[in-house]
Amino acid sequence: MVSVIVSIFIIGYLLITFEHFTKIDKLIPALLMMTLSWAVISLNIADIQTWFDSFKNGFNDISYFKLHNKRELLNDTLLHHFGKTAEILIFLMGAMTIVELIDHFDGFQVFQRYISTNKKYKLVWIVSLLSFFLSAIIDNLTATIVMITILRKIVTEKEIRWWFSGFVIIAANAGGAWTPIGDVTTTMLWIAGKVSTGKLAIYLFIPSFLSLIIPLFFAKFMKAFKGTIDKNESPLKLKKNSVFMLIVGILAIIFVPIFKTITHLPPYVGMMFSLSIYAIVSEVMSKRMIKLTYGKQTEEITHHSPTLRAISKIEMTSVLFFLGILMTVASMETLGIIHIIGEQVGKSLPEWLFVFLIGVFSAVVDNVPLVAASMGMFTQDLDASVWHMIAFSAGTGGSLLIIGSAAGVVVMGLEQISFGWYIKRIAPLAFAGFLAGFLVLMLIA
Helix, strand or coil: CHHHHHHHHHHHHHHHHCHHHHCCCCHHHHHHHHHHHHHHHHHCHHHCCEEEECCCCEEEECCCCCHHHHHHHHHHHHHHHHHHHHHHHHHHHHHHHHHHHHHHCCCCHHHHHCCCCCEHHHHHHHHHHHHHHHHHHHCHHHHHHHHHHHHHHHCCCHHHHHHHHHHHHHHHHHHHCCCCCCCHHHHHHHHCCCCCHHHHHHHHHHHHHHHHHHHHHHHCCCHHHCCECCCCCCCCCCCCCHHHHHHHHHHHHHHHHHHHHHHCCCHHHHHHHHHHHHHHHHHHHCCCCCCCCCCHHHHHHHHCCHHHHHHHCCCHHHHHHHHHHHHHHHHHHHCCHHHHHHHHHHHHCCHHHHHHHHHHHCCCCCHHHHHHHHHHHCCCCCCCHHHHHHHHHHHHHHHHCCCCCHHHHHHHHHHCCCHHHHHHHCHHHHHHHHHHHHHHHHHHC
8 A cells, every 4th residue: 555655656746747748737646646645545444554643743553443433533634634734725825815916006017117227237136136035025936927027028138038037046946945935845844833934034044145146146257147238118107006005915925924923823814814904905995895785786896806806816726736745745644654764864864965955856846745745754843954954955956957946937938948058057056056055054054
């Protein structure tokens, strides 16, 4: 049974990794992995003798359990893992909705309005720093999409824009690593109680920033960033409340960790609070009249609701992908597979080397299952150095290849950057930054 589940995971993992070649959306194998893994456990529940308790981080003897008791245990365990996974998914959906609401009011176009330089090297610094700090607040994927949209309106020459896009990938992944809301993997670690907001920022800001500064230093000597660009001088028209809604939206997201600190409630509760407040502001700013009516009038009101429109634009494929991955890893944790692998890794590799390899492998395979698996391998307390190193490696390591992160994949799709072009020109810069940041993190962690 264990070998069957491991085989399901490996095959599904390969399909996810080679999504760009198979043309099968990674959502499909992720959901299939989840359902098949738990189905195998359920069909063989009568023969299972030991059960891994994630609360006690140890094995329980269930050999004397009757069949119906084993099935009750399976249902309770499944519900427990689904609850933990749902915390992450609800949190992400709330964040996605706030971001869509900001975009509804053209909030992100505010950045474009204030980029006035036409010098390439100065521009790459501005774009990279914007990507770095924006990704720390609204997540690296959204920050990448925003910055690529802005670049398309500023840099008209395609290959020059590719260079800028490469730095956006590096900056967005680096920026997403040092806050609990900047990357899905740091969000997972934060919600699971592995890292705290304050310590994560204290330990990871300098290494993350360094992983961007090193590539920017080398950019000074590159031909691609010498000279100037021809800018589009047509005036940018913003909506009346764009600046206000951008500021309020960013403050709403930043308030989530503060809400958790004050109330000690799970992060998704804080995100729902911020979303509800921001939605009220959005409705008021849209000058909508909320009427409890039925029929055609209600449909017209619903159609003009910025909140409902934002919710309809959420990427449910990403949400369901995370559901499939996290629940698949949970099935392996339930049987103790993750725990056993962790023990073997701990005996054969130094902790720092294993975490460094997570960063390297995250350039090839999705970092979500890597982090999900590592969370079951280590038992260290809150804010242990290993959790900070995992957050950094999984986040910034994805920049080593263009397919190694969601930011890279979206740029590849939007700009049609080739795999080979990125390896030759951007990957060495990303690796230099990753290596420098990791070495500094080892010194300060």
